[in-house]
Amino acid sequence: MVQEKLLQIYQLMFEHFGDRHWWPAQTKEEVVIGAILVQNVSWSNTEKAIEKLRQQDLLSFAALHRAPLDEIEPCVVSTRFYKTKAKKLKAFSDFLDANYKGDLEAFLRQPVPQLREQLLNIYGIGPETADDIVLYAGGQLSFVIDAYTQRILARLGITQEQAGYEELRTWFMENLPADVALFNQYHALLDAVGHHYCSPKNPSCTPCPLAPLCQYAQQNHSFTQS
Numbered sequence: 001m002v003q004e005k006l007l008q009i010y011q012l013m014f015e016h017f018g019d020r021h022w023w024p025a026q027t028k029e030e031v032v033i034g035a036i037l038v039q040n041v042s043w044s045n046t047e048k049a050i051e052k053l054r055q056q057d058l059l060s061f062a063a064l065h066r067a068p069l070d071e072i073e074p075c076v077v078s079t080r081f082y083k084t085k086a087k088k089l090k091a092f093s094d095f096l097d098a099n100y101k102g103d104l105e106a107f108l109r110q111p112v113p114q115l116r117e118q119l120l121n122i123y124g125i126g127p128e129t130a131d132d133i134v135l136y137a138g139g140q141l142s143f144v145i146d147a148y149t150q151r152i153l154a155r156l157g158i159t160q161e162q163a164g165y166e167e168l169r170t171w172f173m174e175n176l177p178a179d180v181a182l183f184n185q186y187h188a189l190l191d192a193v194g195h196h197y198c199s200p201k202n203p204s205c206t207p208c209p210l211a212p213l214c215q216y217a218q219q220n221h222s223f224t225q226s
């Protein structure tokens, strides 16, 4: 029943937005670097930082490990709290060098529980970033939760507004088929709904593909819930 509803939501979003081609990156290292830089900042500002790192030959963990912080910082100024972001990149590169001789593939190959636990112990990696890395860089099963997901699911009337990160992640993983491609696309589609329509105040329900299923839209507009 819950799975059927979740797949119906997915179908509506997919028909509306199509394939989101997420995560936009040329390498796994770029995915991880992007996942760290995008914390609390827009993707367009993250892209500017990635481009600068690329221009300076710093878009790899080997290069970041060798570079002093004051070489990394100017490249990432477009991301908020750029000094902290530079430290986070450095911390990840130092971890990889010390524990995996810089081999990102070897690190990502571990079973998800171990990988996630190690990620969460690295400075600057919280649950959302860890799950971005597991799913989009590691290609392994982990559902990514963000503020958009929490808001959309609550407005749909499916989960509680105050549902926490781990609770929602577990709920998705228990109710969706275990399919990496589905998890990948599902998170990207929810982000598209959040970005384009489901803003914190005055969401744009009329063009939103989820309006026919949405409790909030039904209560605040004249939609009929299906």
Ligand code: SF4
Residues within 6 Å of the ligand: 152, 155, 156, 193, 197, 198, 199, 203, 204, 205, 206, 208, 209, 210, 211, 214, 215, 216, 217
């Ligand atoms: S219909 Fe409105 S409230 Fe519901 S998910 Fe879409 S934008 Fe958000």
